Amino acid sequence: MLKSLFVTIAAGCIAFSAQAQTLRTPAPSPSQMVKQDFGISSVELNYSRPSMKGRKIFGDLVPFNQVWRTGANSATRLKFADDVIIGGQMLKAGEYAVFTIPGEREWEIIINKGTANWGTDYKQDLDLFRFKVPAMSLAAPVESFTIQFANIKASSMDLQIMWDRTAVNIPITVDVEKKVMAQIDQLMNKDNRPYFAAAMYYMDNNKDLNQALSWFDKALEMNPNAYWMHYQRAVALSKLGRKADAMAASAKSKELASKDGNNDYVRLNEKLQATLK
Numbered sequence: 001m002l003k004s005l006f007v008t009i010a011a012g013c014i015a016f017s018a019q020a021q022t023l024r025t026p027a028p029s030p031s032q033m034v035k036q037d038f039g040i041s042s043v044e045l046n047y048s049r050p051s052m053k054g055r056k057i058f059g060d061l062v063p064f065n066q067v068w069r070t071g072a073n074s075a076t077r078l079k080f081a082d083d084v085i086i087g088g089q090m091l092k093a094g095e096y097a098v099f100t101i102p103g104e105r106e107w108e109i110i111i112n113k114g115t116a117n118w119g120t121d122y123k124q125d126l127d128l129f130r131f132k133v134p135a136m137s138l139a140a141p142v143e144s145f146t147i148q149f150a151n152i153k154a155s156s157m158d159l160q161i162m163w164d165r166t167a168v169n170i171p172i173t174v175d176v177e178k179k180v181m182a183q184i185d186q187l188m189n190k191d192n193r194p195y196f197a198a199a200m201y202y203m204d205n206n207k208d209l210n211q212a213l214s215w216f217d218k219a220l221e222m223n224p225n226a227y228w229m230h231y232q233r234a235v236a237l238s239k240l241g242r243k244a245d246a247m248a249a250s251a252k253s254k255e256l257a258s259k260d261g262n263n264d265y266v267r268l269n270e271k272l273q274a275t276l277k
Helices: 002-021 176-187 195-204 209-222 227-239 243-260 263-276
Strands: 031-038 041-048 077-080 084-086 089-091 094-101 106-112 127-150 156-173
Touching: 031 127, 031 156, 041 127, 089 127, 106 156, 176 195, 195 209, 195 227, 209 227, 227 243, 227 263, 243 263
Parallel strands: none
Antiparallel strands: 031 041, 041 077, 077 094, 084 089, 084 156, 094 106, 106 127, 127 156
16 A cells, blocks of 8 residues: 555656656747748748847847847858848858847948857857948837848848847848849740740839730730730830720720639729820
């Protein structure tokens, strides 16, 4: 009986110990991963997000003019699937750690190769390059440390770092033009030619509109009921100043969209037609 009691107590202790070992609580500085399509590839950001919690941040918790891990826990990392220009400096595709030196009026941004290091384990000999960006004041405080991609365009975007009432903006660009044009040249020599996509790229990037129109025509030969293609063809004709032809193309798009029950394209065509009258 006594032996059985000891076994029961021991089992209970083991169970309690196992529960204690698996206890999970909210992370004080939770991690975040952000993946952003950019150009014709992508960028991935990994960082941790401490909160203000009533503390003074810059110039106190984060001292001015000292290397900061730019967040908490592991090193903040950026992974580029393509070559980019960041802060005016060329950076090859790959993964990099981001350190900063905050200042009252400007920050120094450090691109470093130490991606496997803990955030406080900064090694200057692993630096690739540095550049400076101005510090900006925010109207309202940002409670949780935030890094985000913003102002995203075909070949440029900004990496924004914000905490408390301070923000910095880091410009990133990519050479999309050369790669897309090379793809178009290559794919136009194959059987399955991307007429519509090529036409859209030409039109959206202010290239040869007559070439774009020719490709829209070829795309519609293969898919004559594609109302979205008729609409984009109408837009191209409008940009070329051919209002009567644009009106006819838009009317065709609206008719096909109405039959398919796509009210979005019906409205788009109505708005376009209003500009052609």
